[in-house]
Amino acid sequence: MQEKELKTSVGQRVAIAIIAFFMLGSIIASYAAIIVGQNSNSSSETQTLSEERMSYYTDNYASKLAQFKETTDADFATFAAYLPEVKAFNETALNESTTVEIRDLLVGNGRTIGAEDDDYLAYYVGWCADESVFESSLNTDNVSNATGFATMLDPSLIKEMYGSKLIEGWYMGMNGAKIGGVREVAIPSSLAYKDQKELCGGYNKPIKYLIMTKENEGTLKTALEELNTASIMLQYAQYGIDYEKEAAAQQITGD
DSSP: OTTSOOOOOHHHHHHHHHHHHHHTTHHHHHHHHHHHHHHHHOTTSOSOOOHHHHHHHHHHHHHHHHHHHHHHHHHHHHHHTTGGGOOOOOHHHHHTOSSOEEEEEEOOSSOBOOTTOOOSEEEEEEEOTTSOEEEESBSSSOGGGOOSBSOOBOHHHHHHHHSOOOOHHHHHHHTTOBTTOEEEEEEOGGGTTTTTSOBTTBSSOOEEEEEEEEOSOHHHHHHHHHHHHHHHHHHHHHTTOOHHHHHHHHHHHTO
């Protein structure tokens, strides 16, 4: 996956990076396995799609992204009011903490999220002590220039697909939050990635999140599912894999 340059939009990079970030690279291995399987099953075909098929997947993703933006515009208007809270913090002080620090900026009016609850959707921004954003649901890498969302996090989907959960500090930080609210969660490195992942310029770094939760249902759930599917199909296409063709072929053969 590292041998080819992906020409992706911010939205596509965000969708992929969410999974890659929380799964510590598992998605890369998944793509590699798919490509290897495609090569072994269709060795006579080249890893290049026609311009027509590539355009089809590109247009499909753009259409689903537009639908997702329309569905989430009202949520973004609420979330955007709290983006100024994404600012520098004292790295040393937060890392000395033995627990997460939470701050409810907007109390939701939905159900309360439990300690191990992952059945909800979340818009979020994750940032470092120097105010740099390492990942977010926004449609730009620059928080101050964001005009909407490009994706959102579904913790239950990650657990279902990969048998893994999010970092401990995320669950601790969201415990007791009400759906529909906006919460700031500050996480010391001991409850984040410790020495297992390099981010924010090194290892053992504390991080912060700004998180807005929504119920995992209705048009929002559908819009996100369709956007994620379109994003994955486009990524396959950029590696020369016709997602729909391969899916149809496997269904016929029963693989």
